[in-house]
Amino acid sequence: MKVLVPVKRVVDYNVKVRVKADNSGVELANVKMSMNPFDEIAVEEAVRLKEAGTATEVVVVSIGPKQAQETIRTGLAMGGDRGILVEYDAETEPLAVAKLLKAIAAEENPDLVVLGKQAIDDDCSQTGQMLAQLLGWSQGTFASKVTPGDGTVDVTREIDGGLETIQLKMPAVVTADLRLNEPRYASLPNIMKAKKKEIAMKTPADYGVDMTPRLSTERVEEPPERQAGVMVESVSDLVAALKEKGAL
Amino acid sequence: MAVLVIAENTNDELKDATLSAVTAAQAFGGDVHVLVAGSGCAPVADQAAKIAGVAKVLLADDPAYDHGLAEALSALVISLADGYDQLVTPAGTMGKNFMPRVAAALDVAQVSEAVEIVDANTFKRPIYAGNAIATVKSSDAKKVVTIRPTSFDKAPGEGGSAAVEPVAKVDAPALSSFISQELNESDRPDLSSADVIISGGRALGSAENFEIIERLADKLGAAVGASRAAVDAGFVPNDYQVGQTGKIVAPKLYIAVGISGAIQHLAGMKDSKIIVAINKDEEAPIFQVADYGLVADLFEAVPELEKQIG
Ligand SMILES: Cc1cc2nc3c(=O)[nH]c(=O)nc-3n(C[C@H](O)[C@H](O)[C@H](O)COP(=O)(O)OP(=O)(O)OC[C@H]3O[C@@H](n4cnc5c(N)ncnc54)[C@H](O)[C@@H]3O)c2cc1C
Numbered sequence: 001m002k003v004l005v006p007v008k009r010v011v012d013y014n015v016k017v018r019v020k021a022d023n024s025g026v027e028l029a030n031v032k033m034s035m036n037p038f039d040e041i042a043v044e045e046a047v048r049l050k051e052a053g054t055a056t057e058v059v060v061v062s063i064g065p066k067q068a069q070e071t072i073r074t075g076l077a078m079g080g081d082r083g084i085l086v087e088y089d090a091e092t093e094p095l096a097v098a099k100l101l102k103a104i105a106a107e108e109n110p111d112l113v114v115l116g117k118q119a120i121d122d123d124c125s126q127t128g129q130m131l132a133q134l135l136g137w138s139q140g141t142f143a144s145k146v147t148p149g150d151g152t153v154d155v156t157r158e159i160d161g162g163l164e165t166i167q168l169k170m171p172a173v174v175t176a177d178l179r180l181n182e183p184r185y186a187s188l189p190n191i192m193k194a195k196k197k198e199i200a201m202k203t204p205a206d207y208g209v210d211m212t213p214r215l216s217t218e219r220v221e222e223p224p225e226r227q228a229g230v231m232v233e234s235v236s237d238l239v240a241a242l243k244e245k246g247a248l
Numbered sequence: 249m250a251v252l253v254i255a256e257n258t259n260d261e262l263k264d265a266t267l268s269a270v271t272a273a274q275a276f277g278g279d280v281h282v283l284v285a286g287s288g289c290a291p292v293a294d295q296a297a298k299i300a301g302v303a304k305v306l307l308a309d310d311p312a313y314d315h316g317l318a319e320a321l322s323a324l325v326i327s328l329a330d331g332y333d334q335l336v337t338p339a340g341t342m343g344k345n346f347m348p349r350v351a352a353a354l355d356v357a358q359v360s361e362a363v364e365i366v367d368a369n370t371f372k373r374p375i376y377a378g379n380a381i382a383t384v385k386s387s388d389a390k391k392v393v394t395i396r397p398t399s400f401d402k403a404p405g406e407g408g409s410a411a412v413e414p415v416a417k418v419d420a421p422a423l424s425s426f427i428s429q430e431l432n433e434s435d436r437p438d439l440s441s442a443d444v445i446i447s448g449g450r451a452l453g454s455a456e457n458f459e460i461i462e463r464l465a466d467k468l469g470a471a472v473g474a475s476r477a478a479v480d481a482g483f484v485p486n487d488y489q490v491g492q493t494g495k496i497v498a499p500k501l502y503i504a505v506g507i508s509g510a511i512q513h514l515a516g517m518k519d520s521k522i523i524v525a526i527n528k529d530e531e532a533p534i535f536q537v538a539d540y541g542l543v544a545d546l547f548e549a550v551p552e553l554e555k556q557i558g
Contacts (some may be wrong), residue, residue: 016511017376026380038493039303074369094348095357118493122375124360129318129348138423139318143343144486154427159341160433164319168424178493179480214357215384218370222530223381226518229539231530235552238524238542247501247522248468248557 001047001148001170003055004110005080006101007039009064009071010121010200013240023219035071038116041176044183046114047079054148056110057081061104063097070198071092075244076194077186081209085185088211094122096211098130103207105135110171114152117142138168142177151185250279254325254337254347255296259286259314262295264441265338267402270299272395273336274403275365279303283328283415285321287314293412300407310417315426316342323420329354329390334368339394340440351392358392359384363399377492377515397440398498398519423500432485439488442471444501447517449489450477451506451527451546458483460547461505464554473497475507475518491516506546509534519536526550 011017012032020027035043049055060075062068063086072083086100105113118125120137132139140155144163147154148170156165158177168174186194204211232238242248251273256263266282280301285308293307306328312320325346329335335350337343339361351358363381364372370385371393434451439445444451446468449460458478465472474488474497490497492515502520507513509525509532517523518537525538526549534543542549 011376013252013512017379019380026376093357094327095352095355102445120377120492121460123377123492125344126348126351126358126360129345130352130358132318133322133349133352139345139349141318142341152492157341159429160487162429162485162487164277164315164429166315167427169422172423178476179486214388215359217382218385218514219383220380221377221383223374223378223518226523226537227539229523229535229537229541231535231541231543235542235549235556236546239553239556240541241540242522242524244502245522 001055001112002057002059002103003048003049003109004059004061004113004189005039005042005046005075006061006113006115006127007043007071007075008036008119009033009062009068009197010036011118013037019220023077023221025217025220033067035074036116036119038176039182040116041178041180042114042116043075043078043080045176046182048181049148052077059084059108059110061101063088063092063100072199073194074186077191078184079190084198084202085199086202086204086207088235089195090169090211092211093211093213093215094124094126094130095214096209097127097161098134099209100204100207101127101131103209112170113173115175117177128173132173135171135173137171137173139173140166140168141175143174144179146174146180226248249300249333250281250331251276251279251334251336252328252332253282254335254343255282255284255292256283256340256342257286257289258383259289260291262292263338263340264298264402265340265374265397267299267405268400269303269331269336269395270403271400272362272365273334275468277366281306283308283325285313285316285324287311295405297410297412298406298408300404302408302410305412306415307412308415308417316346317424317426318346318349318407319423320420321346322353324418325350326353327418328415334391334393335427336393336395338397343394347392347394353428354390354392356388356390357386358394359386360394361396362393363396368519378518379511387430392426397495398496404466404526432487436465437469437471439471439473439490439495439497443497444468445468445473445497445499446503446505447473447475447507448478448483448505449475450481452478452483455483460550464550466556467557475513476486504534505550507534524532
């Protein structure tokens with residue numbers, strides 16, 4: 001079984017982003033970038049499938065600037081076999097990314113595509129579902145457990161009311177939620193080994209995909225600030241304050 | 249042309265988020281139709297028909313829609329899309345699951361988690377865990393939009409008298425099937441629509457200790473939430489998680505107990521009307537968004553609070 005894992009290079013989750021003074025976007029200069037945390041979970045799951053003998057090859061794909069090679073290398077250091085970078089410098093939209101991934105899937109013929117349930121920059125939560133639709137495949141989103149069977153895969157999903165388990169016919173798309181696994185840190189020897197692994201360099205034109213965005217960003221602004229609050233000394237003061245506000 | 253709202257529902261209950269989606273849909277200016285899909289869900293369609301401002305209800309009642317499987321549900325919505333300029337659904341786990349498939353099939357960029365419909369082409373939506381709000385303009389002819397329910401008032405659930413029109417099942421290849429579910433039944437109010445929420449964090453230490461939060465919640469008639477750390481540690485089920493990647497809530501009163509206030513948690517609750525934080529570390533970032541902060545050991549403060557509310 002072959003597994004394709006798309007990964008995105010995003011602002012590190014520890015960074016508190018700032019809106020640019022001209023309201024054109026957020027400040028990305030000199031900001032720490034990392035692999036989208038949900039994609040790390042996706043890579044980990046694919047590597048575990050390989051370690052369990054279920055998967056034979058794990059291919060890590062990214063669509064992004066040249067520096068996204070580092071993101072792919074992170075995935076290769078975790079245990080991915082080889083990488084594909086579709087170089088594209090501007091902001092990407094899920095629909096265009098899904099179209100590129102569809103074209104890559106047509107070449108690679110994976111049995112399973114595992115990706116993060118959302119990217120923590122645009123918070124869209126669309127790419128996996130769009131890819132599944134474009135390929136005509138089944139999908140298991142927000143996965144907290146993935147159990148491959150014979151031509152099928154059982155996926156336990158985190159839903160609003162609790163958990164749900166569904167069975168997907170393979171090939172299938174799975175999107176990873178937080179509790180699917182805890183991603184490993186790559187060891188130094190594996191980081192060194194990853195440097196020698198192959199990353200194929202591509203462009204959107206190679207796949208004939210038009211990247212023109214459908215949504216234009218007119219303005220980016222800070223969310224409304226909350227008024228500074230007060231510190232209370234005791235539980236009684238808290239109760240009194242809340243009663244005064246009519247909140248209790 | 250009309251706007252199609254895809255209801256969030258179980259087979260016997262219309263979720264409140266649908267009422268918010270109806271309000272959002274009205275901003276487009278056309279007639280609002282509501283699609284109710286499920287199995288044995290006719291009573292839900294009757295409920296939807298009573299929503300003020302709804303012109304028509306489409307009822308797709310078939311075993312194929314029993315568990316809202318994304319492949320079947322999206323095929324149904326895609327088959328109806330021709331008749332609509334805008335498709336709107338709440339950004340719960342159901343909407344997030346099927347709606348992007350609809351957008352992809354229509355070759356449209358989905359607008360995820362809109363918090364404001366500025367005009368028929370322009371939307372505001374949070375990015376970077378709500379640390380920035382983007383105004384985006386869509387150049388697509390059709391709009392596919394998921395909305396954040398807490399950002400739109402609920403349309404009145406009474407007052408309408410729309411006609412209910414059945415729609416036939418759409419054939420779609422059976423790519424997935426339902427196996428089982430573990431739903432967390434509780435007598436407490438629903439997290440996403442509760443007026444008061446008490447959330448506990450890692451500091452609670454265990455599922456047994458978490459009961460002090462639940463006891464206080466029951467006294468206040470509140471819903472119970474949690475940080476990711478508390479869910480990961482197994483103190484409470486996954487659907488309690490509040491935050492960027494859990495539930496987005498905006499109650500009248502949110503009490504955060506033993507929660508540090510990571511940006512991912514704040515993303516889910518900072519639109520609450522009044523925020524109370526109880527934390528023993530006076531430097532905890534949660535205090536920066538709290539209206540009332542109490543520096544205290546939660547194992548003393550929470551039982552005391554329960555007593556004083558009495
Ligand atoms: C991709 C991603 C997505 C995430 N999504 C979410 C999300 O949706 N929701 C979410 O909540 N988190 C999310 N997180 C995790 C988030 O970054 C934090 O790790 C998490 O919120 C911390 O939980 P906590 O505040 O309970 O724990 P901690 O940060 O460990 O805080 C515990 C707090 O308890 C206080 N404390 C300890 N003992 C006591 C005591 N006896 N009395 C009073 N106070 C005490 C401490 O001072 C501390 O402030 C996400 C992280 C990532 C990377």
